[in-house]
Amino acid sequence: xxxxxxxxxxxxxxxxxxxxxxxxxxxxxxxxxxxxxxxxxxxxxxxxxxxxxxxxxxxxxxxxxxxxxxxxxxxxxxxxxxxxxxxxxxxxxxxxxxxxxxxxxxxxxxxxxxxxxxxxxxxxxxxxxxxxxxxxxxxxxxxxxxxxxxxxxxxxxxxxxxxxxxxxxxxxxxxxxxxxxxxxxxxxxxxxxxx
Amino acid sequence: xxxxxxxxxxxxxxxxxxxxxxxxxxxxxxxxxxxxxxxxxxxxxxxxxxxxxxxxxxxxxxx
Numbered sequence: 001x002x003x004x005x006x007x008x009x010x011x012x013x014x015x016x017x018x019x020x021x022x023x024x025x026x027x028x029x030x031x032x033x034x035x036x037x038x039x040x041x042x043x044x045x046x047x048x049x050x051x052x053x054x055x056x057x058x059x060x061x062x063x064x065x066x067x068x069x070x071x072x073x074x075x076x077x078x079x080x081x082x083x084x085x086x087x088x089x090x091x092x093x094x095x096x097x098x099x100x101x102x103x104x105x106x107x108x109x110x111x112x113x114x115x116x117x118x119x120x121x122x123x124x125x126x127x128x129x130x131x132x133x134x135x136x137x138x139x140x141x142x143x144x145x146x147x148x149x150x151x152x153x154x155x156x157x158x159x160x161x162x163x164x165x166x167x168x169x170x171x172x173x174x175x176x177x178x179x180x181x182x183x184x185x186x187x188x189x190x191x192x193x194x195x
Numbered sequence: 196x197x198x199x200x201x202x203x204x205x206x207x208x209x210x211x212x213x214x215x216x217x218x219x220x221x222x223x224x225x226x227x228x229x230x231x232x233x234x235x236x237x238x239x240x241x242x243x244x245x246x247x248x249x250x251x252x253x254x255x256x257x258x
Contacts, residue, residue, distance in 0.1 A: 036198070039198055039202060042202065043202075043205055046205060046206060046209050047209055048205050048208075048209065048217055050217065051201075051205055051217050051220050051221075054220075054221065054224060055224075058224050058228060059198075059224075059227075062228065063227070063228060063231050066231060066232065066235055067231075067235070070235045070238060070239060073239065074238075074239070074242050126214040127214045127217045127218060127221075129214070130214040130215060130218050131218050131221065135218050138218070138222055142221075142222055142225040142226070145225065145226060145229050146225055146228070146229050148229070149228070149229025149230070149232050149233055150229075150232070152232075152233050152236070153232040153233050153235070153236040154236075155236075156233065156236035156237055156239070156240050157236040157239055157240065159243060
């Protein structure tokens, strides 16, 4: 089982280096997904299938979808033609090759049916018992952190409503002299003010 | 970086036959998720305010 561990580790390192070298965000995301999946395979080889599943679901699933949503909302490539140019075969062959290596490895591991390196690792049951036993404070803290992250992300993502802008009463210099150059809120009733 | 820390935790837990390493990995996972949410919200807000993601354009704090 050791070769599978090293192969998955090498795939993770290679895909991470390639990710750093991409200038296009979407291409970098492809390599990042491959890197996370490779780390997930490493966890599986180490005998922690629960953590491997969490890594694949949370990182490669949820967080990457979040990234893609942000890319979509920013709408960088407004022209559909440029978006089509991004997905040339030269772009996706690299991630596909690395991912197919990982797939072959997972198939091989599934046929072997026993992870040799991690016979001593704890299973999901022990992890759950430890998580809700001695680490219950940590679970509560993590839940509060997630709540704070949720509120913070909502507050930051809120599109700010227009603040009342401060303008001069009139744009012309005479009007500005009439009003004494003081500032009022835009849209304030000017006739009421002049009396 | 967080992934590397989590990998170290899982390896250590696997080495000493303890579940603690995987528990710590679950915490790291939750922290990374919260961090990514806040970071991406910041990116969105920057884009709304400055209409670009150029870091050099966001130089309002004259330090």
